[in-house]
Amino acid sequence: MSDHRIAPVAAHEPPYYAVVFTSLRTEGDDGEGPGYGPTAQRMGELVKEVPGFLGEDSAQTPGGLSVTVAYFRDLAGIEEWRQNAEHREAKEYGRAHWYERYSLHIARVEHSHSFQRAETNVTKGG
Amino acid sequence: MSDHRIAPVAAHEPPYYAVVFTSLRTEGDDGEGPGYGPTAQRMGELVKEVPGFLGEDSAQTPGGLSVTVAYFRDLAGIEEWRQNAEHREAKEYGRAHWYERYSLHIARVEHSHSFQRAETNVTKGG
Numbered sequence: 727m728s729d730h731r732i733a734p735v736a737a738h739e740p741p742y743y744a745v746v747f748t749s750l751r752t753e754g755d756d757g758e759g760p761g762y763g764p765t766a767q768r769m770g771e772l773v774k775e776v777p778g779f780l781g782e783d784s785a786q787t788p789g790g791l792s793v794t795v796a797y798f799r800d801l802a803g804i805e806e807w808r809q810n811a812e813h814r815e816a817k818e819y820g821r822a823h824w825y826e827r828y829s830l831h832i833a834r835v836e837h838s839h840s841f842q843r844a845e846t847n848v849t850k851g852g
Numbered sequence: 853m854s855d856h857r858i859a860p861v862a863a864h865e866p867p868y869y870a871v872v873f874t875s876l877r878t879e880g881d882d883g884e885g886p887g888y889g890p891t892a893q894r895m896g897e898l899v900k901e902v903p904g905f906l907g908e909d910s911a912q913t914p915g916g917l918s919v920t921v922a923y924f925r926d927l928a929g930i931e932e933w934r935q936n937a938e939h940r941e942a943k944e945y946g947r948a949h950w951y952e953r954y955s956l957h958i959a960r961v962e963h964s965h966s967f968q969r970a971e972t973n974v975t976k977g978g
Contacts, residue, residue: 737956783919821967827967829862833959838955838958843947
């Protein structure tokens, strides 16, 4: 989640799934318990172990919204990640301490394509 | 797109659609033609006129990725927006001038929920 990639996750062959997490943070950590940054980094590593995980894009406007999109091959991977004990604990802590608001969307990707400057554009799906 | 909302778009009743646009910009505007900022702002206004448009969340890490998620009630709205002449012109210009890379995902939302601190949590969908 804190991994600022230099390139968006490329389009895969549909169907697959996108988990969109859009959040607004509270005013900083409260200085107790686990910090947001280290926890987000740990989660970003942990999710890579989930079967069918395809990648994750994240952006944060300073003082504003964060949008993270994680891609999975199927719902089974999303369910496994949802039930991961360490992830559940982090989410519970996050609701209590870090998040003012958030929205979560689980969506089935039906079409996707990627563009890359000055190289071949790749189009997948329909 | 440049509208930094103070709250994420809330969950709607599925099914509906999410258009996820993840991009990496080139190094600044080239000083010619339309600017990125004004164009993004114009597109953000124009998309609101599309029937079935439900809202848009956007975040940008300075010097890094931008992630924009627009929500539509159905594919017809997405298609109308895709074919909008002014939008097409902006996209074409963007590929030529503004974007190093991008990925676009059109995905059918099957589950969504929203969380809001210290108020009733809303859960929709399944």
